[in-house]
Amino acid sequence: MLRLSEQSFGTLRMLFERESGIRLRDEKRTLVVSRLQARLEQRGMRSMEDYCALLLRPAEQEERQRMVDALTTHETYFFREPRHFEHLAQQALPALTQRPLRIWSAASSTGEEVYSLAMTLAETLGPAGWELLGSDISTRVLDVAQRGLYVLNRLECMPRMFLQKYCRRGFGQYEGQLLINSSLRARTRFLRHNLLDASNPLGSFDVIFLRNVLIYFDPERRRYIVRNMISRLNPGGFIYFGSSESVSGSTEGLESVASSVFRRPMQRMKP
Numbered sequence: 001m002l003r004l005s006e007q008s009f010g011t012l013r014m015l016f017e018r019e020s021g022i023r024l025r026d027e028k029r030t031l032v033v034s035r036l037q038a039r040l041e042q043r044g045m046r047s048m049e050d051y052c053a054l055l056l057r058p059a060e061q062e063e064r065q066r067m068v069d070a071l072t073t074h075e076t077y078f079f080r081e082p083r084h085f086e087h088l089a090q091q092a093l094p095a096l097t098q099r100p101l102r103i104w105s106a107a108s109s110t111g112e113e114v115y116s117l118a119m120t121l122a123e124t125l126g127p128a129g130w131e132l133l134g135s136d137i138s139t140r141v142l143d144v145a146q147r148g149l150y151v152l153n154r155l156e157c158m159p160r161m162f163l164q165k166y167c168r169r170g171f172g173q174y175e176g177q178l179l180i181n182s183s184l185r186a187r188t189r190f191l192r193h194n195l196l197d198a199s200n201p202l203g204s205f206d207v208i209f210l211r212n213v214l215i216y217f218d219p220e221r222r223r224y225i226v227r228n229m230i231s232r233l234n235p236g237g238f239i240y241f242g243s244s245e246s247v248s249g250s251t252e253g254l255e256s257v258a259s260s261v262f263r264r265p266m267q268r269m270k271p
């Protein structure tokens, strides 16, 4: 196992926080080493000191991105927290009448959340009248998302009918994998976006999924991200948080419509 000195951990902590806004806690030291091991091997580095020196070079932005890819947690699966998708189909979509509807999965990881949204939208609204964006800070997971090719596991929350209707089972060299149908893949767009970047011209949305990412930030950044997201929500729009995440104190002005689901009130009509 590689040794991680206090100084190297300090450098990694500073660089990772600067890139992602996430502060590595002391107890993450072993995890940091195991997640970066492959990067050191690929770059032919023998020690963490050498790797940190490399990361500090201004020209190594690509390696700093690889470091962010390795140190962020990407756990996700299809129809995670299924009641959110039920709420979307049964409550939110019938209440949203403007077209096209704009939907954003703001920390989409490898794309399972985006395709779960795409299936829900296609099933409820049909093939047109909606736009779906997935974004993440990690370019590695965005590449996976764009391909739409997944190992056939953790499908327990995906309705069987959706599996048959919107996915193709692989055979031959793709045995044990599923591919999202090209019609759904064509309806999705993925791009790199840092949640701390308020200046990105993404426009405003009718539905935002911001789930299972706030837990990685300190309370101040969490509030900043939530406020920034709320400012991108159209009047009448819905925002979904992970049910284990604390958003208390950040959702003023929003109406709580279900557990971890909030709605921005419609603008009042002028008398």
Ligand SMILES: C[S@@+](CC[C@H](N)C(=O)[O-])C[C@H]1O[C@@H](n2cnc3c(N)ncnc32)[C@H](O)[C@@H]1O
Residues within 6 Å of the ligand: 020, 021, 022, 072, 073, 074, 075, 076, 077, 080, 106, 107, 108, 109, 110, 113, 135, 136, 137, 138, 141, 193, 194, 195, 196, 210, 211, 212, 213, 216, 242
């Ligand atoms: C645990 S996954 C959550 C995926 C999905 N939303 C879900 O609930 O299943 C968290 C994702 O947040 C991304 N992330 C972490 N920091 C970020 C930041 N500053 N900006 C954008 N995405 C970030 C990670 O790369 C990771 O893919």
